[in-house]
Amino acid sequence: MAVLPRAIADDNPGESDRIRFVIDNVIFVTLHEFAHLIIEDFGVPVLGNIEDAADTLAAVTLIRRDRARPERDFQLIRSLLTAADANRILWQRGLEKDNPAIYFARHPLSIQRAARMVCLAYGSEPELLQPLPDIVGLPSFRANWCEEEFKQAERAWLWVRDSFVRESTGTVTEHQYAYGPTRDPDLRVIRERMMQNKALERVVASVGQTMLLTETITLRTRSCGSPDAYWDGNTRELVLCYQLIQAFYQLSDDQGVKELVKKIRSFHRDNKQILKTIVNPDS
Numbered sequence: 232m233a234v235l236p237r238a239i240a241d242d243n244p245g246e247s248d249r250i251r252f253v254i255d256n257v258i259f260v261t262l263h264e265f266a267h268l269i270i271e272d273f274g275v276p277v278l279g280n281i282e283d284a285a286d287t288l289a290a291v292t293l294i295r296r297d298r299a300r301p302e303r304d305f306q307l308i309r310s311l312l313t314a315a316d317a318n319r320i321l322w323q324r325g326l327e328k329d330n331p332a333i334y335f336a337r338h339p340l341s342i343q344r345a346a347r348m349v350c351l352a353y354g355s356e357p358e359l360l361q362p363l364p365d366i367v368g369l370p371s372f373r374a375n376w377c378e379e380e381f382k383q384a385e386r387a388w389l390w391v392r393d394s395f396v397r398e399s400t401g402t403v404t405e406h407q408y409a410y411g412p413t414r415d416p417d418l419r420v421i422r423e424r425m426m427q428n429k430a431l432e433r434v435v436a437s438v439g440q441t442m443l444l445t446e447t448i449t450l451r452t453r454s455c456g457s458p459d460a461y462w463d464g465n466t467r468e469l470v471l472c473y474q475l476i477q478a479f480y481q482l483s484d485d486q487g488v489k490e491l492v493k494k495i496r497s498f499h500r501d502n503k504q505i506l507k508t509i510v511n512p513d514s
C-alpha cells in the first residue's frame with residue numbers, strides 16, 4: 232500500500248507534486264464540508280442538489296480568494312483544478328460504471344463534478360484561462376456556457392455571504408485543530424506529516440476568513456475505516472478521515488495526474504507565462 236513517504240526530499244519533484252495533489256484535494260474537501268456546515272447551520276435554501284451546492288460554494292470561495300491574493304499566483308485556482316482532476320480520474324477508472332449505489336447517490340457522478348469545477352474556474356476568467364477547456368477536455372458546448380455558470384454561481388455565493396456569513400473583516404476566529412490518533416502504521420505516517428505541516432491550519436489560512444464563522448469549531452482528522460469527510464453538527468466537528476487522504480495519495484500516482492500537474496504547474500507564474508506554458512508545457 233502506498234503511503235505518504237516519511238521524508239520528502241526537495242530534489243524529488245515527482246514526490247512533492249504528489250503531496251501538492253493531496254493538499255489541493257484536502258483544501259477542496261475541507262471547503263466542501265464548510266459549505267455543508269453553512270447550509271445546515273443557517274438553513275440556507277437550496278434549489279437542486281445539496282452536494283452540487285456545496286461544491287459550488289467551495290469552488291467560488293477558492294476562485295474569489297485567488298483573485299484577492301496580491302501575488303495572484305493562481306494557487307487556489309490550481310487547488311480547484313486539482314480537485315477536478317481527482318474526480319476526472321476516478322471517473323476514468325470506471326468504478327462508477329453500472330454501479331447503482333453511485334447512480335442513485337446524492338453526489339453527482341465524478342465526471343460531472345469535475346466538469347462543474349473546471350467550468351466555474353474557466354468561467355471566472357475566460358479570456359485569461361482560454362486554453363483551459365482544451366487542456367482538461369471540457370467540450371466547447373459546455374465551455375461556451377461557463378461564463379454564465381460562474382456569474383450565476385457567484386451571485387448565489389454573494390447572496391449566501393451577505394445573508395448569513397461575514398466575509399473577511401480582519402478579525403480571526405481561532406478554530407480548534409485535532410489530529411486524532413490511529414494505530415494503523417501507514418495512517419500514522421499521514422497523521423505525523425499533517426501535524427508537522429499544520430495541514431488543516433494552513434487550509435483555513437489559505438482561504439482567510441471567507442466563509443468562516445465567528446463561532447469556533449473543531450477540525451479533526453481521524454481514522455474512520457473508509458475514505459470519508461463530513462460535518463457533524465452535533466459535535467460541531469469537521470472530520471477528515473485519514474483513509475480519504477490516503478486515497479488521494481494513491482490517486483496521485485496516476486499518469487494522468489502527473490501529466491496535468493506538469494501543465495497546470497505554470498499557474499504559479501505570471502499571466503503571460505501561464506498562457507504560454509499551459510498551451511505548450513515543455514516550452
Ligand SMILES: [Zn+2]
Pocket residue numbers: 263267282285
Ligand atoms: Zn457533501
